[in-house]
Structures are given as C-alpha cells and as structure tokens.
Amino acid sequence: MSAPGTDGRQRRDGARAVADDAPVFVISVAAQLAGMHAQTLRQYDRLGLVTPGRTPGGGRRYSPRDVALLREVQRLSQEDGVNLAGIKRIIDLESQVDALQQRVHELVAALEEAQHRVLAAESAVHPGFGTAFGRRADLVPMRPASSALVVWRPREGR
Numbered sequence: 001m002s003a004p005g006t007d008g009r010q011r012r013d014g015a016r017a018v019a020d021d022a023p024v025f026v027i028s029v030a031a032q033l034a035g036m037h038a039q040t041l042r043q044y045d046r047l048g049l050v051t052p053g054r055t056p057g058g059g060r061r062y063s064p065r066d067v068a069l070l071r072e073v074q075r076l077s078q079e080d081g082v083n084l085a086g087i088k089r090i091i092d093l094e095s096q097v098d099a100l101q102q103r104v105h106e107l108v109a110a111l112e113e114a115q116h117r118v119l120a121a122e123s124a125v126h127p128g129f130g131t132a133f134g135r136r137a138d139l140v141p142m143r144p145a146s147s148a149l150v151v152w153r154p155r156e157g158r
Contacts, residue, residue, distance in 0.1 A: 023053030023061035030062035034070035041070065049073055049088055 018024055030052070031038040044050045045060065050069050052060040062070075069091070076082040076090065 018064060020065045021063045023063050023066075025062040025064075025067065027052075027060045027062065030060075030067055030070065033067045034074065036070060036074060044070065044073060047084060047088065049084065049091060 025033065027038045027041055031041050034041070041050070041052075041060070041062075045052060050062075050066050050073065052062045052066050055061060073087050073091075076087050077084070082090065
C-alpha cells in the first residue's frame with residue numbers, strides 16, 4: 001500500500017511523486033541515500049537481504065522502499081547487533097506478517113460483505129426482520145429440546 005502522494009500522480013508543486021516500489025535509483029545513488037558503500041549493497045543483494053529491480057541489461061535499480069530497507073538492515077546490524085542471517089530472518093518474518101495481515105483484511109471484508117448479503121436476504125424474506133432485538137416482534141424463539149427426565153408420581157390420598 002503506497003503512502004499518500006506516492007502513486008505517481010502529479011503533486012501540487014508540479015513535481016511527480018515516485019511510487020514507493022518504483023525501481024528508480026542506480027546503485028551509487030541508493031548507496032549514498034542509505035549511507036553505505038555500493039559494495040555493501042551488492043553483498044546484500046547476493047545474500048537476498050535486499051533484492052533490487054533489474055534493467056534489461058542487468059543493472060540494479062533500487063526503489064525508495066529498497067533504500068528504507070537498506071537503512072533498516074544497517075540499523076539492525078549496527079545498533080542492535082543482529083547478524084546478517086538474523087536480519088534476513090527478521091525481514092522474511094516481517095514479509096510474512098504483512099502478507100497475513102493483508103489476508104486478514106481481505107477475509108474481514110469478505111465476511112462483512114457476506115453478512116450484509118445475509119441480512120438483505122433475510123429482510124427480503126421477512127420484511128419486518130430486524131425490528132425488535134434483531135428479530136421480528138411477532139416471532140417467538142423456540143427453546144432447544146431438553147433431555148431432562150421428569151418423574152411424575154401421583155399424591156397419595158386423593
């Protein structure tokens with residue numbers, strides 16, 4: 001999901017906003033933006049930490065999202081002391097969490113849509129449905145069948 005103003009639309013100042021995942025930076029610019037050496041970016045690409053886009057000729061092109069990820073890799077490594085294998089695992093797990101959260105949002109939306117369809121169908125069958133505590137006032141809910149056993153004994157002396 002892109003941040004507002006990063007979907008490639010024209011901004012008010014006349015400049016074009018760049019999509020967060022658009023591969024626009026050559027390796028030297030991405031390295032400078034991330035505060036790293038270009039060789040470090042190549043190593044991270046080989047390790048699968050940050051995978052930039054490629055030109056038809058094979059040149060690396062980094063997106064703003066890639067640069068942010070490079071900065072995060074650097075932070076985890078330098079400030080938190082996490083090794084590169086640990087960083088790769090963190091990145092992979094965060095990607096899985098993002099995908100699962102997106103799936104949950106999709107399922108919640110589908111559930112809400114199904115609930116709306118059920119209510120619409122019930123309203124069509126029972127026009128007054130939904131008036132008294134979610135039910136028609138003239139409908140009485142049935143109690144579930146009981147398996148209780150009642151023993152009746154006549155009173156003596158009658």
